Amino acid sequence: MTGPRHADRPSHTEGFALDPDILEVAPGTQKESVQGWVPTLATDQELRLALEKAFDYRGDVTITLKDQTRIEGYIFDRVAGPSLETSFVRILPKDSSQRQRIGYDQIAALAFTGRDAAAGKSWEAWVSQYWEKKADGSQKLSLEPESLE
Secondary structure (H helix, E strand, O other), rough: OOOHHHHOOOOOOOOOOHHHHHHHOOOOOOOOOOOOOOOOOOOHHHHHHHHHHHOOOOOOOOEEOOOEEEEEEEEEEOOOOHHHOOEEEEEEEEOOOOOOEHHHHHEEEOOOOOOOOOOOOHHHHHHHHHHHHOOOOOOOOOOOOOOOO
């Protein structure tokens, strides 16, 4: 014995328009801006949280080591181990192509010094710019990315 086919079942959407705003079940989130932030690294937890944000950041950071060496660059990887001694970040320094590995236990300070390359770059902003160009009668409707320099 078989049940009714899916195509034979009454639609659960009869009488309802499929509006994506109504179907949305989770609110969107605002991206926190950390550009220019110099976090306090008083505890291990604060250091770990700041380095997670640095990993998500799409700009350069400046790491000051406990021996006062400063490294500015882009954090492209991190491994958060059970202790600071087993945790590290990997950074591509701004002035070198040599990747460096820095242990969490070597870090004295962190600053979000570089420009966030993704700041203001949302789908909504892109669509808004597109429609502005279209309304102005622009023939060139493709939007070119702005220079990072």
